[in-house]
Amino acid sequence: MTRFTAIIFDLDGTLIHSAPDLQFAANAALETIGRGPLDLATVISFIGNGVETLVKRALAVTGGGDDALERTVLAVFLDVYAENITTLTRPYDGVIASLETFRGEGIKLGICTNKPTAPALDICARLDLTRYFDVIVGAEPDRPKKPAPDMLLACLSQLGCPREQAIYVGDSAVDYQTARNCDVTFRLFSKGYLNEPLPLLTAAEQFDNWHQNGILAV
Ligand SMILES: O=C(O)COP(=O)(O)O
Ligand SMILES: [Mg+2]
DSSP: OOSOOEEEEOOBTTTEEOHHHHHHHHHHHHHTTTOOOOOHHHHHHTTTSOHHHHHHHHHHTTTOOOHHHHHHHHHHHHHHHHHSSSSSOEEOTTHHHHHHHHHHTTOEEEEEEEEEHHHHHHHHHHTTOGGGOSEEEEEOTTSOOTTSTHHHHHHHHHHTOOGGGEEEEESSHHHHHHHHHHTOEEEEETTSOOOSOOSOOOGGGEESOTTOOGGGOO
């Protein structure tokens, strides 16, 4: 029997392919200040550190911008995103079946995402994911984002799970570092939005297909 009793997942690029809706909102926000659109690969390379960073990076590559412009563009981005949050966003193939399997095995499930809490909850509700999770922790203004340990520790505490019994599954260097900062076992979904190289992971520490539930292998 496995020693793991809880699995906590990152959201964007791990459970869901959300980049096309994030790209739409980013480009709509850029358009309001006369900036041209970004392609999908560029937007994907900006995902993982939260929406503020995504907007900051989008402004930086289209001509720059100060804090006031960042705030203005972020507000438009969030408004547009709220209206188009699951237009194109879908769970990766095999995610639902995996969640069903984990629940069937009595494993506690959580989400720990740098996406703000409101859109994270909205997406889960619209994609019928909410029912699988005991806790969903999103970014809050007064809490340090990943890779700071705070969010993942909050998730563990709400699950009542000791850190040595948990796995954190993510798609990015931010997620890897978060798990390390919490001393939690990490598994990489390698077909998400990895945009920085990671230290060498063994084959058992990563997977590229949700139809293989190998992430629970020790
Ligand atoms: O909002 C982001 O930048 C990333 O969100 P994630 O933590 O779910 O990958
Ligand atoms: Mg991610």
